[in-house]
Amino acid sequence: MTFLAPHPATVALLLADARLPGGGHAHSASLEPALRGGMAPADVPAWMVGRATTVSLVEAGTAVVTARLLAGAGPVTAADAGGPDDRVDGVVRAWAARTPSPALREASRLLGRGYLRVARTLWPGSAAVRVVARHDAAARRAPGAPHGTGTPPRAVVLGAICAAAGMPPADVVRLTVYDDAQTAASALLKLEPLDPLAPARWVLDACAAAEEHVLRVAACATPEDIPASGAPLTEGWAEAHAHETQRLFRA
Amino acid sequence: MSTPPRTDVRLTSVEVDRGTVPGAPVRVRTRDDLLAVRTVARGAEHAEVALVATGAVLLGGDHVAVRVHVADGCALTLTDVGGTVAYDGDGASCRWDVEVRLGAGARLAWAGLPFVVSTGADVTRSTDAVLGAGARLLLRETVVLGRDGERGGRVVLRSTVHDDRGPLLVEEVVAAGERPVPGVLGGRRVIDTVTDLRGAPDDAPAPPGPLPGTDGAVTLRLERGGTLTRWLGASAHLSPLHRSHRWRDHPPGTGPAPAAPCLESA
Numbered sequence: 001m002t003f004l005a006p007h008p009a010t011v012a013l014l015l016a017d018a019r020l021p022g023g024g025h026a027h028s029a030s031l032e033p034a035l036r037g038g039m040a041p042a043d044v045p046a047w048m049v050g051r052a053t054t055v056s057l058v059e060a061g062t063a064v065v066t067a068r069l070l071a072g073a074g075p076v077t078a079a080d081a082g083g084p085d086d087r088v089d090g091v092v093r094a095w096a097a098r099t100p101s102p103a104l105r106e107a108s109r110l111l112g113r114g115y116l117r118v119a120r121t122l123w124p125g126s127a128a129v130r131v132v133a134r135h136d137a138a139a140r141r142a143p144g145a146p147h148g149t150g151t152p153p154r155a156v157v158l159g160a161i162c163a164a165a166g167m168p169p170a171d172v173v174r175l176t177v178y179d180d181a182q183t184a185a186s187a188l189l190k191l192e193p194l195d196p197l198a199p200a201r202w203v204l205d206a207c208a209a210a211e212e213h214v215l216r217v218a219a220c221a222t223p224e225d226i227p228a229s230g231a232p233l234t235e236g237w238a239e240a241h242a243h244e245t246q247r248l249f250r251a
Numbered sequence: 252m253s254t255p256p257r258t259d260v261r262l263t264s265v266e267v268d269r270g271t272v273p274g275a276p277v278r279v280r281t282r283d284d285l286l287a288v289r290t291v292a293r294g295a296e297h298a299e300v301a302l303v304a305t306g307a308v309l310l311g312g313d314h315v316a317v318r319v320h321v322a323d324g325c326a327l328t329l330t331d332v333g334g335t336v337a338y339d340g341d342g343a344s345c346r347w348d349v350e351v352r353l354g355a356g357a358r359l360a361w362a363g364l365p366f367v368v369s370t371g372a373d374v375t376r377s378t379d380a381v382l383g384a385g386a387r388l389l390l391r392e393t394v395v396l397g398r399d400g401e402r403g404g405r406v407v408l409r410s411t412v413h414d415d416r417g418p419l420l421v422e423e424v425v426a427a428g429e430r431p432v433p434g435v436l437g438g439r440r441v442i443d444t445v446t447d448l449r450g451a452p453d454d455a456p457a458p459p460g461p462l463p464g465t466d467g468a469v470t471l472r473l474e475r476g477g478t479l480t481r482w483l484g485a486s487a488h489l490s491p492l493h494r495s496h497r498w499r500d501h502p503p504g505t506g507p508a509p510a511a512p513c514l515e516s517a
Binding site for chain 1: 411417421422424432435436437439442473474475481483
């Protein structure tokens with residue numbers, strides 16, 4: 001029996017669907033920390049545009065570079081011997097250097113873990129997914145090493161899935177931006193009473209604002225190319241939120 | 252009629268290395284341009300120098316480059332004599348690029364004074380640092396959007412710090428006084444940052460809990476060690492971050508000398 005591969009666009013739909021049990025429901029894409037930190041609910045649309053043109057592009061670039069480095073390449077590095085993979089290592093280091101908030105790194109790694117379960121189950125034969133899974137296992141065997149690599153964040157696992165699915169880089173960027181915006185929009189309905197269609201409009205506006213960056217980010221080929229656009233207030237809010245006990249979302 | 256913008260790179264540099272004779276003071280080589288370098292003190296391992304503006308900076312079209320090289324085992328304290336104002340460039344952008352190279356075990360403390368981005372200014376301010384093994388970089392960068400009563404211009408703040416093992420910090424913050432972005436700086440005018448990074452290998456244990464003297468600021472512990480302590484607020488004088496850091500020689504008669512000059516924060 002032969003199965004044809006699903007079209008990459010179908011895979012994008014699956015990954016962007018909140019019904020996929022990947023663990024994203026526990027996250028608010030930094031929205032709950034922002035509102036707890038004092039951001040006015042009226043600022044949410046502009047804040048979503050801000051994310052789509054800053055931190056989402058870091059995630060998107062990380063996924064694009066991972067996909068590019070792992071596309072079509074067999075797992076022929078040290079990963080075969082159970083050590084960390086140099087390609088994944090380089091991307092994880094670049095992402096971590098661009099993610100100064102430990103709370104955001106931890107949240108993203110938690111999401112990466114859930115995504116890895118999705119990836120291993122749905123693309124068990126993919127070399128790209130296997131490379132990331134082995135890297136994850138190697139990083140878990142040596143946790144806390146100050147100069148060792150860490151476990152892969154969500155964007156790196158997403159990149160491996162995109163490599164497995166053959167998704168075009170521009171779609172990887174759009175998927176990342178959309179997913180972040182929709183995660184915040186969905187969380188907003190649980191945090192603030194409002195017309196459920198209002199945030200859907202803001203999701204489209206945020207994605208439209210990112211559009212002028214899509215080709216630039218899609219062209220990223222090496223870890224050094226990954227955008228480094230930061231959001232200092234968001235980082236501060238994330239740290240404060242990580243220490244709160246009464247919260248609806250993980251981050 | 253306005254003067255045509257200056258467009259060439261204006262390089263100021265400071266290089267510190269060991270004296271040729273053991274025990275002699277460190278050598279300080281300098282190059283002046285829009286900024287002049289004044290040597291304040293020299294010891295066996297460390298030097299303190301001040302940067303003084305020699306004319307109006309920053310004007311539209313200016314490209315100031317500051318190169319700071321500290322050789323293996325040496326320490327440098329840099330101080331600014333005055334803050335810097337980036338003036339309305341009338342459409343012309345300006346740049347302020349800092350290049351830091353620290354040798355093995357070298358140290359740099361630079362407590363910069365406020366850098367004010369006037370309304371109409373369009374500034375790119377970059378810091379590119381490479382740290383040798385065990386080197387330590389301590390930088391304070393205070394950027395203020397607008398002079399009194401102004402909302403401020405546009406600024407791109409770019410920081411890239413590497414050591415032998417790869418990137419420690421890569422960050423770009425874009426802010427414009429006329430277009431505040433919630434989550435980036437919001438309506439805050441001041442972004443005040445102390446960056447404290449070490450080149451691998453770094454065996455120093457991370458200090459427990461919040462760093463001293465940083466109430467209201469957020470300390471981010473970076474993946475590979477080191478911290479970025481940041482305060483965002485309305486006015487630079489409200490910042491709780493330390494006003495200055497400098498290396499100092501080991502005071503005589505106070506026990507065995509440490510391997511490198513001590514840090515003094517005030």
